Amino acid sequence: xxxxxxxxxxxxxxxxxTTAYYLKQSGFDNITLFDDGTGQATKAAAGIIxxxxxxxxxxxxxxxxxxxxxxxxxxxxxAHLSSxxxxxxxxxxTRHDSEKLAAxxxxxxxxxxxxxxxxxxxxxxxxxxxxxxxxxxxxxxGILVTGGAQIDGTIFLQELTAFLGLKIIHEKVNLTxxxxxxxxxxxxKIVLATGAWLAEAIAPLGLTTSxxxxxxxxxxxxxxxxxxxxxxxxxxxxxDYLPIVNGVIVGASHEDDQGFDLTxxxxxxxxxxxxxxxxxxxxxxxAPTSVRVGTRAYTxxxxxxxxQLPDFKHIYAASGLGSSGLTTGPxxxxxxxxxxxxxxxxxxxxxxxxxxxxx
Ligand SMILES: Cc1cc2nc3c(=O)[nH]c(=O)nc-3n(C[C@H](O)[C@H](O)[C@H](O)COP(=O)(O)OP(=O)(O)OC[C@H]3O[C@@H](n4cnc5c(N)ncnc54)[C@H](O)[C@@H]3O)c2cc1C
Numbered sequence: 408x409x410x411x412x413x414x415x416x417x418x419x420x421x422x423x424x425t426t427a428y429y430l431k432q433s434g435f436d437n438i439t440l441f442d443d444g445t446g447q448a449t450k451a452a453a454g455i456i457x458x459x460x461x462x463x464x465x466x467x468x469x470x471x472x473x474x475x476x477x478x479x480x481x482x483x484x485x486a487h488l489s490s491x492x493x494x495x496x497x498x499x500x501t502r503h504d505s506e507k508l509a510a511x512x513x514x515x516x517x518x519x520x521x522x523x524x525x526x527x528x529x530x531x532x533x534x535x536x537x538x539x540x541x542x543x544x545x546x547x548x549g550i551l552v553t554g555g556a557q558i559d560g561t562i563f564l565q566e567l568t569a570f571l572g573l574k575i576i577h578e579k580v581n582l583t584x585x586x587x588x589x590x591x592x593x594x595x596k597i598v599l600a601t602g603a604w605l606a607e608a609i610a611p612l613g614l615t616t617s618x619x620x621x622x623x624x625x626x627x628x629x630x631x632x633x634x635x636x637x638x639x640x641x642x643x644x645x646x647d648y649l650p651i652v653n654g655v656i657v658g659a660s661h662e663d664d665q666g667f668d669l670t671x672x673x674x675x676x677x678x679x680x681x682x683x684x685x686x687x688x689x690x691x692x693x694a695p696t697s698v699r700v701g702t703r704a705y706t707x708x709x710x711x712x713x714x715q716l717p718d719f720k721h722i723y724a725a726s727g728l729g730s731s732g733l734t735t736g737p738x739x740x741x742x743x744x745x746x747x748x749x750x751x752x753x754x755x756x757x758x759x760x761x762x763x764x765x766x
Contacts (some may be wrong), residue, residue: 409434414747415594416440417608419575420449421560421736422725422743423600424567428482429744431571439594443579446669448602448732449560451701453625453649453659455639456734457498457555459518459525460511468710471757472731475738477524479556482737486570490635491652492563495526497638498555499536501547512550526554539638540650542630542687547643557639557649558733582611586719596747599724602732603667603704609765612719616765618726621703622665624672625658626679626695627651630687646682654696657683661703661730669700705729706764713739714761715750723747727764 414435416423419442427438444450456479458472483493502508508530515528529551536545568575581589588594601608603620625646630653637650649656660675676698684691706712706727713725723746725739738757745752 410436412437412596413592413594414438414596414598415588415591416598416600417580417588418442418600418602419444419564420447420600420602421733422602422728422740423598424564425482425737425740426598426600426743427571427573428486428567429741430747433744433748438573439576439591440573441576441578441580441588444577446603446667446700446702448623448701448703448728449564451623451625451699452560452733453647453656454558454560454733455498455555455641455647455649456558457552457639457641458731458734459522459552460500460515460550462514465710467757467759468731468735471711471735471738473522474741475735476556478737478741479558480524482567486567488563488566488570491559492566493556493558494635495554495556496636496650497551497553498641499531499539499549499551499638500641501536501545501549501643503547503643505548508548508550515550515552524554525552528552536640540640540648541633541637542689543640543648544686544688545642551638555639559651560733582608584611584613586612586722595721597722598743598747599722602726602728603702605704605724605726609724612716614716614765616726617707618704618764620667621705621729622662622668622700623659623703623730624662624675624679624698624700625656625660626676626683627654627656627697627699628683628690628693629654629696630689640686642686645686646679648683648686655687657686667702669702671698671700703729703732710759711735711739712758712761712764713743714754714758715746716765717762720750724761724765
């Protein structure tokens with residue numbers, strides 16, 4: 408009986424929460440979720456869901472990202488999430504070089520043929536981009552993917568938690584050497600959705616991982632209200648520019664070698680401000696209204712991974728989602744839930760074996 412299976416999920420970011428969602432959809436309702444929230448990537452993230460114009464050659468990554476982007480509409484409809492949590496407002500990617508733009512448009516059309524989530528693609532002149540996104544000045548033309556989406560990680564998690572009726576235990580928990588949660592009754596299955604903190608989580612099991620933290624910072628500005636349908640701009644050579652209620656977000660930085668540091672770094676903030684001023688000259692001398700800092704998880708091959716721990720068959724882990732984890736997260740969660748139900752399912756189209764990342 409699924410309801411008798413006691414499941415613990417450690418980590419309440421996009422992976423942990425959407426895993427809870429898929430498990431509940433399959434009838435598992437004895438779920439305890441632990442999250443201490445510090446540095447969580449999901450809440451800090453910019454929120455762009457638009458993987459289709461990426462030239463990354465990693466097929467497994469693209470399969471996950473394409474599936475993740477597609478799953479959002481289903482989750483949002485089922486859980487009745489608001490447009491503040493998720494909306495398909497479109498994404499515009501620019502290129503300065505007309506040949507590169509033409510090649511990107513070709514790629515977009517190819518991918519559109521078997522990707523209904525993209526909805527439509529359109530080439531835009533600089534003046535058309537400026538009309539779509541008030542305040543923006545761009546010398547470069549671009550491509551609009553109308554199905555490109557934006558999520559607000561904080562609102563998404565809040566609304567999904569409420570829909571699931573989950574009580575989150577806001578506490579940092581530790582595994583014991585036998586793979587249970589210190590201080591809690593025995594669980595039948597444990598999911599480690601601990602993001603960048605996987606090394607610490609599995610240390611009591613005598614295991615190590617190649618996952619490393621990467622710091623990311625972004626800034627927000629107040630601007631005159633933008634329509635809820637204003638697209639996200641991904642300008643070549645600059646940071647991304649995302650409309651939010653009454654403002655915009657600009658970011659995010661990718662800072663290696665900073666460990667789990669969450670302090671605001673003024674040099675980085677000044678770079679972000681300079682980029683914001685180039686994209687929208689009205690922001691050139693305006694101070695940002697807020698700064699967000701979070702920690703991403705990276706693997707040596709920049710690929711996310713997930714699976715069952717070989718020597719602890721009741722423990723499952725997912726990490727290494729990097730800078731596109733909001734996009735791949737729901738796909739990883741769906742497959743992880745399927746693996747919990749049937750340990751024999753084939754995952755090689757989506758991830759390398761977990762032993763490539765955990766020793
Ligand atoms: C600045 C920034 C911008 C980004 N922009 C985008 C974007 O535009 N598009 C995109 O697709 N992706 C983006 N990302 C990447 C994306 O946010 C992450 O890859 C994704 O959110 C990772 O999700 P996760 O669930 O694996 O980890 P997290 O969201 O980090 O969640 C892990 C959680 O586990 C908790 N935890 C860890 N150990 C324990 C423990 N022992 N006990 C209790 N709790 C624990 C942590 O506190 C944390 O809350 C961005 C990331 C950052 C930092």
